[in-house]
Amino acid sequence: MCSHRSSCTLSDSIAPHVVAAHPEQGWNLLCNGAIVFDDSGELLPDGRIVAPHRVRTGQLAVAA
Numbered sequence: 001m002c003s004h005r006s007s008c009t010l011s012d013s014i015a016p017h018v019v020a021a022h023p024e025q026g027w028n029l030l031c032n033g034a035i036v037f038d039d040s041g042e043l044l045p046d047g048r049i050v051a052p053h054r055v056r057t058g059q060l061a062v063a064a
Contacts, residue, residue, distance in 0.1 A: 020029040026038040033045035042050035 041052040
């Protein structure tokens with residue numbers, strides 16, 4: 001059984017792991033109940049959201 005609970009914090013030394021992966025839909029369910037989206041956004045079990053961490057296009061590396 002996983003020791004993580006919905007009360008896990010982001011500062012835990014051991015990160016929660018994926019318990020249900022849905023790459024075709026762009027999200028994963030973590031063992032602490034959080035849903036992580038491919039755009040780096042999160043929906044926490046208590047209903048709070050973490051906004052996506054987007055990189056400006058000017059900061060992206062370009063291969064020549």
